[in-house]
Amino acid sequence: xxxxxxxxxxSRFKRSRFSDILVSDTRTVVQAYGEYCPISRNxxxxxxxxxxxxxxxxxxxxxxxxxxxxxxxxxxxxxxxGRNCSNQRFQxxxxxxxxxxxxxxxxxxxxxxxxxxxxELVIEYTGEVMDNNEYKRRQQLLRGTRHFYGVQLNARExxxxxxxxxxxRFANHSCAPNCKLELWExxxxxxxxxxxxxxxxxxxxxxxxxxxxxxxLEARRCMCGSTTCKGYIPM
Numbered sequence: 001x002x003x004x005x006x007x008x009x010x011s012r013f014k015r016s017r018f019s020d021i022l023v024s025d026t027r028t029v030v031q032a033y034g035e036y037c038p039i040s041r042n043x044x045x046x047x048x049x050x051x052x053x054x055x056x057x058x059x060x061x062x063x064x065x066x067x068x069x070x071x072x073x074x075x076x077x078x079x080x081x082g083r084n085c086s087n088q089r090f091q092x093x094x095x096x097x098x099x100x101x102x103x104x105x106x107x108x109x110x111x112x113x114x115x116x117x118x119x120e121l122v123i124e125y126t127g128e129v130m131d132n133n134e135y136k137r138r139q140q141l142l143r144g145t146r147h148f149y150g151v152q153l154n155a156r157e158x159x160x161x162x163x164x165x166x167x168x169r170f171a172n173h174s175c176a177p178n179c180k181l182e183l184w185e186x187x188x189x190x191x192x193x194x195x196x197x198x199x200x201x202x203x204x205x206x207x208x209x210x211x212x213x214x215x216x217l218e219a220r221r222c223m224c225g226s227t228t229c230k231g232y233i234p235m
Contacts, residue, residue, distance in 0.1 A: 050188035127161035174207035174224035
């Protein structure tokens with residue numbers, strides 16, 4: 001990743017389009033789209049991706065699917081319901097239509113482009129999966145930037161959406177969010193997704209509570225506007 005350049009104009013910008021472009025929050029939608037490379041699946045930096053082999057020990061998947069209750073997706077080819085299985089949302093990229101817009105109060109905001117039902121997968125939070133040491137090395141290169149996109153997958157690995165990811169990286173914090181971040185096991189790997197906590201209408205902002213799942217940052221002023229706003233983003 002490129003380091004900061006030293007001239008006056010460059011003190012607010014980075015050379016690399018795969019990292020955070022602005023230190024301030026005045027970036028445009030075009031700049032926001034250009035700061036990262038969109039990917040639909042996670043990429044693995046420090047190891048090979050795991051692949052679960054198909055087996056004959058299948059159980060019928062229904063609305064009371066035990067896998068779903070444990071946040072484990074049924075693997076394609078391992079579920080006797082086949083195409084009728086409703087517990088393969090990550091594998092089928094069954095996400096909602098979303099779009100970005102620039103606002104005066106919050107800068108870049110992620111909006112719904114259609115009705116989203118409660119408990120639906122809104123979008124997968126994709127990025128580069130790496131060990132903790134590599135993630136810390138990257139964060140040193142990003143010192144002084146405003147935006148960070150790390151999610152802790154487990155005790156050893158982080159999911160970093162700084163250079164590569166999905167629109168989920170633009171979801172803002174809210175003290176009264178309409179989405180939550182969930183970690184699911186998909187084919188032996190851990191995937192991260194935003195799930196709707198309530199019915200979301202078109203042109204409604206997609207928000208989540210920046211909880212312990214997200215990599216800890218310094219406390220910042222909260223701009224969510226909720227009646228229950230705590231005044232700061234808890235990190």
